[in-house]
Amino acid sequence: MTTPDDARAVPQGAAAVPAPRSATLGLPPACLPAGPTDGDITDDLKEAYWSVYDGAAAKATVRQILVRLPRIVRRIGHLAWRADRRATVALVALQLVSAAMSAFGLMASVAVLHQLFGDGPTPDKVRAAVPQILLVVAFMSARALLEAGVAVAQARVTPKIRTALERDFLHLTAHVRLEVVDDADWHDDAYRANDRGLFYARQIVGQVVSLASALLGIVGTAGVLALLHPLLILLLPLSVLPVGAAAVRSARARFHSFRRWNALQRRVRVFSWLLLDRDSAAELRSDTAQRALLDEHHRLTERIAQEDTRLGVNSALLSLAGRGLGGVGTGITYTALGLMLVAGWMPLAAGAGAVLAIQTAQGSLTRFMDVAHLVYEHAMWVDDLLAFQDRCRRLQPRRRELTAPATVETISLQDVTYTYPGKDTPALDRVSMTLRAGETVAFVGVNGSGKSTCSRLLAGLYAPSEGSVRWDGVDVTEMDTESVQAQVSMVLQDPLHFPFSALANITISRGTLTEADPRQALDAATASGADRVIAGLPGTWHALLSKRFQGGQELSAGQWAKIAVARGLYKNAPVLLLDEPTASMDPKAEHAVYQAVLHTKRRPDQITVLISHRLASVVECDRIYVFDNGRIIESGSHHELMELNGAYAEMFTLQAAGYQADAGKEVA
């Protein structure tokens, strides 16, 4: 019968049962598009979590980009410094010396031109220029060596940054509290950080290096020009700015187009994946859905082809416009130089050197503008990743001195209410109960009535929104979260199919893939019926349970369920929660599991909670809690609840009648 703790149990009367939450659903439309049809495909992706920064560089002004660059460079520098100090110092030093070599090489080239354009017979001029030519060769060789050094240092730093970021990211996301994972927004942010942040973090170091090299190239050339004639410094912006403007336009157009292209690609990948994936193969065929999917795939790939062509034509036009502007710049340069030469402000040789230097600067500026756009946009994704990591740091489970006890006498819920993030109504509404060591209790009730939520609260996976969960009188929120979870074994209806060996699929419940207690592993497998499954696999314990790998084996849903139960039993924790673990098992296997759980307990002090829709399997439980709409509406033993003649008795009779009717038909 109900215990004093079961304060919320309402044993009788239909009036006590809250009305089911339901909404009236209208008729669906008779036809619907498979995907976006008209207009810009990016329109319906404005809110897509993975595209928030796509095209940001195309929208930013040049000023915004330039203003932000120093901060980005500092941030990436900081990441590099943390990843490998020596390689970072080497990277910066080599880059600076390489830029100096470039500038010296340019000066030597100008000196060569000076000799060649000077007065005197040509053979003498060529002979006189030889030392400078050798100098040019020396500077260029030194630069090539230094650039190789930069590449080596970059190759050392980049993977370390990526590895460190990825390790931090996975560590933080794998440990955030369970209710955080339930939040769809957090999920979107996590996927975006994983897809984009980590991807661009790997590329951005190289891009920042290119940016620095282009900038140093411009500075070096400006220095050389100033040495040739101070007025040439004024000529530099006149000559290179048209080229810079063309570079900006072309970089923006590319980013804008990439956003559209990327949106299409993602859609196409969804269809390719559905057409290829093993898990969808059977249903696709039985639904004869291939044609519909292929048609949509075809429509999208056609649009990608159009987008590719548009992109190609655009970039050809932009390049033409860029060259035109570049031509204007060159025209300005030559005119101004010609005027300076005519005015006798500098010798002809210096003019030739200036042309060389200005052309070098034009190349560096184009590169700078291109890379600046890339760095600007990609840095947004990296910032996003770092901000997400900071957020996850604040969402980690409680770390406390107090740890959960190795054996638990009682677990009690007192007026526990729990509302999922983003929901208005509570999934669990003022529930109270007490479970004692050695007991087996069952949670039954209609879908969505709160059974699984309640079991997760018992296990300390969720913290109550109101009320408290106490283990031996101590509020679980005062205990270290991981220590609580270590004392709970959970077996779910859709267990994880780890793509590991059969043995590792069992040992993982004790947090290891490599160490096993052979005796206990066999005992757990025998109790769950997994022993026969494993014995039938080539390689038995070592058999790899995934068809996705060479030599891997595939199991049926029921066989996986047996492995999952074995995993739960192997953990041998003081609390065992079985959330419909036998739903996919055959009746014999199900019976065997309940025998193992109910009668041959491997731990007599274990608190066992069984969630099941097959009421025949809960008949022998010490106590049964009946959930409805987040509340407990009845509790007691099977006999007590049958006598009560309430919701449980009605459900039980309904199920039993089904079997009896079938049995009756067979007899007839």
Ligand SMILES: Nc1ncnc2c1ncn2[C@@H]1O[C@H](COP(=O)(O)OP(=O)(O)OP(=O)(O)O)[C@@H](O)[C@H]1O
């Ligand atoms: N992760 C989640 N995020 C948001 N709402 C959830 C989540 N899990 C469950 N819910 C909601 O909480 C309520 C209770 O769900 P719960 O899974 O506890 O029910 P249940 O009795 O175990 O159902 P079933 O018998 O179908 O397994 C339902 O309304 C469900 O939609």
